[in-house]
Amino acid sequence: MTFVKEHVMPTTHLIRRVAVLGAGVMGAQIAAHLVNLGVPVRLFDLPSDGAEPSRIAQQAIERLKQLKPAPLALPELAAQIVPANYAEHLPLLADCDLVIEAIAERLDWKQALYAQIGPWVAPGAIVASNTSGLSITALGEALPAALRPRFCGIHFFNPPRYMPLVELIPTPATEPAVLDALETFLTRALGKGVVRARDTPNFIANRIGVAGMLSTMHHAQRLGLGFDVVDDLTGKKLGRASSGTFRTADVVGLDTLAHVVRTLQAQLPDDPLAAHFAVPAVVETLLARGALGQKSGAGFYRKSGRVIQQFDPASQDYAPSGAKAEPFIDHILKRPAPERLRLLRESSHPQAQFLWAVLRDGFHDAALNLAAIAESARDVDLAMRWGFGMKQGPFELWQEAGWTPVAEWVAQDIAQGQALCATPLPAWVFSGPVAEAGGVHAEGGSWSASRGAFVPRRHLPVYERHLFPERVRGEGGAQPLASGVEEFRNKEVRVWSLDGEVLIASITAKLHLISPDVTAGLLRAVEIAEERYRALVIWSPDDVFSAGANLEALMPVFMAQGPAGVEPVEKALQDLMMRLRYAQVPTVAAVRGLALGGGCELAVHCTQRVVTLESYVGLVEVGVGLLPGAGGLTYLARRAAELAAAAPGVDLLHFLKTSFQAVAMATVSTSALEARRLGYVLPSDVIVPHRDELLCVALSQAQALAAASYRPPLPVRFAVAGRDAAATLEASLVGMRDGGLITEHDRHIAHAIADVLCGGDVPAGTLVTEDYLLALERRHFCALIAHPKTHDRILGLLQTGKPLRN
Structure with a gap:
């Protein structure tokens, strides 16, 4: 090689x-x-x-x-x-x-x-x-x-x-x-x-992506498939952007799509696929009507009231949409890649034929153009991931499905005139280093057709901060959950270190939901960090920090033992939060993507947060009929008291209003900057632009805290706003309830939230401890989980994945 x-x-x-x-x-x-x-x-x-x-x-x-x-x-x-x-x-x-x-x-x-x-x-x-x-x-x-x-x-x-x-x-x-x-x-x-990218028309992503869209539209028309069915087939089920093909075109703009296609048509007359570089007739029709897509309110789709309609080329008007792929196609698409592609190719069903044709054309086009448009196959695959929302680029899928068998299937289709063009696959596909390696990606490098060799990534200093960069399939490289020195592992947490100085705790459960196993694993991580490490970082290698508590694990406890059984589970979770806050070593939450409910509570109780810009943080328990029960309200009450103490003459209630509204309405920040405004990210916390730098920066921050002779905060008593402030907060939602914007059960939960935030049935200015508020949280949490409407909300979410507002 x-x-x-x-x-x-x-x-x-x-x-x-x-x-x-x-x-x-x-x-x-x-x-x-x-x-x-x-x-x-x-x-x-x-x-x-x-x-x-x-x-x-x-x-x-x-x-x-x-x-x-x-x-x-x-x-x-x-x-x-x-x-x-x-x-x-x-x-x-x-x-x-x-x-x-x-x-x-x-x-x-x-x-x-x-x-x-x-x-x-x-x-x-x-x-x-x-x-x-x-x-x-x-x-x-x-x-x-x-x-x-x-x-x-x-x-x-x-x-x-x-x-x-x-x-x-x-x-x-x-x-x-x-x-x-x-x-x-x-x-x-x-x-x-x-x-x-090379200086060729439309560069890499648009060159491959737009050719793929044209192929998709061609085969959809040839096989008589509706836009809605095609979008269902070419969205998440195919490992691509959820908007599919035609909805993506609407988002991009049909005028923009037409411009890119015409650029291909004008500048690449000798391209093997040039015969198909033309604006599809249906796109021309829509452009003539001024239907440019989302920006004009209509394109392949339009919204009529709450109903999504799709354009019908036969009637030249809009008609209902919503058709889906056949169930057996869904089943095929869940199979391993070698079996998946084989079944699609062998099936006579139009939807299967359509998908195989689209994938085959993508493989064919990428191979034909690799030498001209990109330095290596890695650039093509990453461009399609990052620019078109694909989970895998075309070369990655081809390689996973079996390089040589898929190449032979494509070659057979070309020979039989079934492909979009008759140009054979390049010779490097079948012989030489690529065939010997079983694909274009190998450990240490990806195939460069122009140089006839496998080439590694560029080694710029900026990438030294990417400890576990996003990689293409087959490239190899260190895997985060199998790297470093492992100190402890249970079913849902791995505790490990890269340098022997900072301990890393990674939640491995689905969506990083917090279960008793996660609670136990993180508690053990704190213990190990205090015994022989300088700091602890909580980080996981995907776009979820934690989506909250594992209600599916909690419900059997409730069904068997009632609220009395739930109380010790909540107490254990609160104890974890306090251990993180008062640990003898600094604790850093490295937040990327979702940090909801218990995930938000986990982050705010750490010494510091390092957060990517695209992080979506909030206390959302109202959606399942509960209030934050792992210290989230206690944190907000304490934080408000600290802010009020630093602003003499400003009423404590002023600092609680935003927090109350955010929790009562289950507000989730739309960015790390908004999370800072909501109080979940502090001004002293670090916001990181690139997600692959998150771990490196978190480790650096942890080391800096340790080097500064970190000591945990001392537990103190702090003032609460009291019963009158709670009544004021709750009253702010009465109009929303009367206007139908929230339900009576929402108002009931808001009453409990206000009670905890303001310290319960006490006068304004009463000094309380965190333990006092945590006990109040638990009491309300256990009362709410026994409420029939909360029970319905939890079961509804577990069964449908969607919140129920009853």
């Missing part, structure tokens, strides 16, 4: 401020993501007449507050984007270290703008175009010669806040160090997954 060693380049370019040129959908949202992560940004557009010359940029900034999904982590961050216009403010480019052009996809317009900005760009600044497919080399020709070594493509995917992928595309003149510096910035500062 041949491997090629990568050259390591320095990354010293400091990006302090960014200019975004173009306040359209993409430009404004790129600016939003920059300010989400604290990067100062100026948003430029054309000048306007009148008193507000930068009105176009200002209006774009205001629109960011209304967009869904929200480009801004907090609406008020819009004020951090500075509006500007090309007539007055080009001198401001002098203090920008990165200039991102994101205007309309017109080569002549972009080149004209480059000529305009060229004299104002700072020496050493990087200039990049956010084009989805135009030639980067052609664009760079409009720049002054001195700027061309610092110019490249920087293709964000829509929406920029949520889609991980950014493609970097060099020209022949681009300095390698510029790409390294940009890749470092995008990864560390913006949390992006970076793939370097």
